[in-house]
Amino acid sequence: MTRLPCAPEHWTEFSALLDAALELPAGERAAWLQGLPPESAHLRSALSRVLRQDEPGAPQLELPHLAGMGEDKGPGIELQPQQVLGPWRLLRRLGLGGMGEVWLAERCDGAYQRQVALKLPHAQALAGPGRQRFARERDILAALQHPHIAQFFDAGTAEDAAGQDQPWLALEYVEGQSIAEDCKARRLPLRERLLLMLQVMEAVQHAHGRLLVHRDLKPSNVMVTAQGQVKLLDFGIAKLLGAEGDASGGAEATRLLMATPAYAAPEQLNGSPITVATDVFALGALSHTLLCGQPPVRGGGDRLASQSVSEGQAECCGLSRRRLQRALRGDLDAWLAKALAENPSDRYGSVQAMSEDLRRHLAGRPLQARRIGAWSRLRLAWRRHWLMATLLTALILSLALGLAGTAWQAQQAQRQAQRAEAIQRYLLGLFRTLDPRESDAQDPAAAMRRLLQQQMSQIEQQLPQDPETADALLRLSSTVATYLSDEARSLELAGLRWRLLQQRLGPGHPRSGEAGLSWFWALWSGGQRAQAAEVLALLDRQLPARGLLRAEWWLARHDVLDEQGAVPAARRDALQQALQRYQGEAPLDSGHVVVLGHLARWHLAQGERAEAKAWLDRALALAPRAEPPIALDQARLLGLRAELWAAEGQPEAQARDLAEAVRLLRGSLGLANPLGWALLGQQLGFFCKGGAAMQAQAEALWQELQPAVVASRDARARPLLAQAEACGLRR
Incomplete structure (x- = not known):
């Protein structure tokens, strides 16, 4: 020995x-x-x-x-696989350190069947204050119940092979890899790494709510399962806030370097008081590792995270070094700098404040960590509402091209200038509803609806003297109303525009045809299906046989046939007609994506999974390049592919696609928009079929959705309410 x-x-x-x-x-x-x-x-x-x-x-x-320390327990007996220790049979060693060992073990006394991570402290670790520290860890873990914290099951003492008492802790066995290894193995992009850190922060925030500071947050203490769920481990040196001294041995224990130096806050190294800011620093250091490939350099002065990126780390994130630096520069630099401040009082005041700032960044909103000018605020608002922004940009470009074409005519130029000014005022009004400084910025949809109401009077004034400006405003307002799920306003505006264009240009004019199809979709979305079918039949006689408008007509025809319960062959033929025209006339039109998705759903309904997946792959590849790229369409495709994964028994792939679909909805229409509720019901249903961690996610999602869904009179709320009730979420 x-x-x-x-x-x-x-x-x-x-x-x-x-x-x-x-x-x-x-x-x-x-x-x-x-x-x-x-x-x-x-x-x-x-x-x-x-x-x-x-x-x-x-x-x-x-x-x-352990000579001279308590009883002489004789030579150490090395633990072996299949050895029985109390109610547990050891299977294989998971870890070994100076303080003890961790084994994968299974219950063998017949009480119940379970595999656990069995923590076994060495005799040396139990000497002096060590036994008190081990008992404290047991009490801490028993008080923590959170989906992102490894669960405590049981504790006790068993007789080992040498006849000595061996304390043990039975914890949840987390099958996965450390958060750093997981990010590297899956080559996760920046956003996915930050989403993992949000899970870590939720776990730490829960511990802080129980007045516990972890004090040893590092990659090896954060595991990620195959399902992408974070599990926080090892509260062995956690500290109870407000306690008199430290249970592990008073002032002497306070100065011990128990934490890992690379992730330890300055106050841990110099013996200053431990607070929640200690964990905030460690979370910043852990985030720095995931984003830059290494912990922050101590004594690096004002060196920012974006200046610490290695070439290998950028490649691991799927970016060039320059692109990764650009992604970190600004918000993430400021976020990390605040978390890693030397002085605890300069850091975030809580983990919740830190996580909320990260959520602001992910949602494209300004951070609290640094001041942002007006132009930056407008840029962030544009990025956050990119679906609306893309539609508006397309309209601005089309108007600009029209203006340039006839600028040589003085009278026409003056009218076009007035038209452009009217559009500009409208757009500025829209973007003011997205400005975080405005009083109603928390509910931009309500502000946009008020703006639409005000716009009606201006449209009525423009009609007699400038019908072109009135038409542009009607078109823009109808589009905005559609994506706000304001069916009544969308119907009013789309119908008025179609009637005015037919009177002024004639029913056979392409602009009249385009307005007629917009009127059809407004009726269809508003639930007036019979009238919508009549409009489509009328348009069949007015539209040309080929071209983009006829492609959209066939797409609408498919939806009517589906509603009427037509045979599958008829629906497939309508889709093939639409596909032929989109491919030939407008291969990048967003309608092309919708047709490909419908064909995938058609084959899935026939039980032809391979064909369905092939069509889905084509649709998802085209969706980001479509003009305009519509997040709702892409989210629906992902939801459909999730159905396919479910049919093939692949829950991990199903979970990934549903999570991405919800992310797209959150970043575009928002979760309160009825257009996305079918997908959110699908996500709730998936969560409710899982274990405790997924049940917790279902609870969190429903808490976010509940106010808008319960208050809504929209028929699309009923299936979502039924799903919540089936999951036991409505009490």
């Missing part, structure tokens, strides 16, 4: 330092040893000797015998 490499009273400190050193690459350990704080310098030589045994070719490091 070997003796302790240090004095017995220093074993706890030595063991924690050794664990921290073993996590470092071998080439960095010498510098780490030289950088030990003065109060731990007396252990430098002992640590150096033990670390040399960890080098390649060195003899295997033996567990030292």
Whole structure:
């Protein structure tokens, strides 16, 4: 047997330092040893000797015998697979450190069947204050119940092979890999890494709500399952806020370097008080690792995260180094800088504040971490509402081209200038509803509806003297109303525009045909299906046999046939007619994407999964390039593919597609828009079929949806309410 490499009273400190050193690459350990704080310098030589045994070719490091510390328990008995320890049978070792071992174990006493991660402290770790620390960890874990924290199951003491008492903790076995390894293995893009960090912050925030600071947040203590769910581990050195001293040994324990140095806050290294800001710093360091490929450099002055990116890390994120730096520059630099501030009072005041700022960034809203000018606010509002912005941009471009074509005519130029000014005033009014500084910015949809109401009077004034301006305003207003799910206003505006264009240009004019199809879709979305079918029959006689308008007519014809219960062959023929015209006349039109999605659904209904998947792949490949790219269409395609994965028994792929569909809805129409409720019902149903973690996600999603859905009179709310009731979410 070997003796302790240090004095017995220093074993706890030595063991924690050794664990921290073993996590470092071998080439960095010498510098780490030289950088030990003065109060731990007396252990430098002992640590150096033990670390040399960890080098390649060195003899295997033996567990030292605890001489002179309590009872002599004799030679250490090494644990073996299949060994029975109380009610548990050991299967394989998961981890080994200076403080103890963790084994995968299964219950073998017949009480119940379960595999757990069994934490077994070494006798050395239980000496002095160690036993009190282990008992405290048991109590801490028993108080924490959260889907992103590894669950505590049981604790007890069993007799080992040497006849000695061996305490144990039975924890949830998390099958996965560390968060850093998961990001690297899956080559996750930046956004997905940040979404994982939001899960970590939810877990830490829950612990803080129980007055617990983790104090050792690092990649190896954050696991990610195959389903992309985060699990926070190891509350072994957590601290109870407001406690008198530290349960692990008073002032002496306070100065021990128990945390991993690369992720430890400055106050942990200099013995200052521990607060929630300590975990905020560690979360910033962990985020820095996931985004830049390495923890933040201590003493790096004002070096920003965007200046710390390695070429290999950028490639791992699927970007060039320059593009990754550009993505980090600005908001994420400011977010990380605030979390990693040297002074705890300069950091975020809570993990909730930190996570809310990250959510602002992901939603394209200004951060609290730094001030943003007016132009930046407008840019963020544009990015957040990119679906609306794309539609508006397309309209502006079409108007600009029309203006340029006849600018040589003085009278016409004056009218076009007035038209452009009217459109500009309208657009500025729309974007003011998206400006976070406005009083009603929290409900831009309501503000837009008020703007539409005000716009009607201006349209009526423009009609007699400038019908072209009135038509442009009607077209824009109808589009806005459609995407606000304001069916009544959309019907009013689309119908008025069609009637005016027929009177002025004649029913056979292409603009009249385009307005007629807009009127059809407004009627269809508003539930007036019979009248919509009559309009479509009238348009059949007015539209040309070929071209984009006829392609859209066939797409509408398919929806009418589907509503009337036509045979599958008739619906397929309508889709083939539409597809032929989109491919020949407008291959990048967004209607082309919809047709491909309908063909996929048609084949899925026939049980032809391979064909359905092929059509879906084509649609999803085209969707981002379509003109305009419509997030709702892409989200519906992902929801359809999720149905396909469900039919093939692939829940992981189903979960990924549903999560991306919800993300697209959240970033475009918002979750309160009835156009996306069918998809959200699909997501709720999937969550409710899972375990506790997914049930918690269902609860969170429903809490977000409930106010708008319950208050709505829209018929599309009923299936979502029924799904929530089936999941037990409506109480």
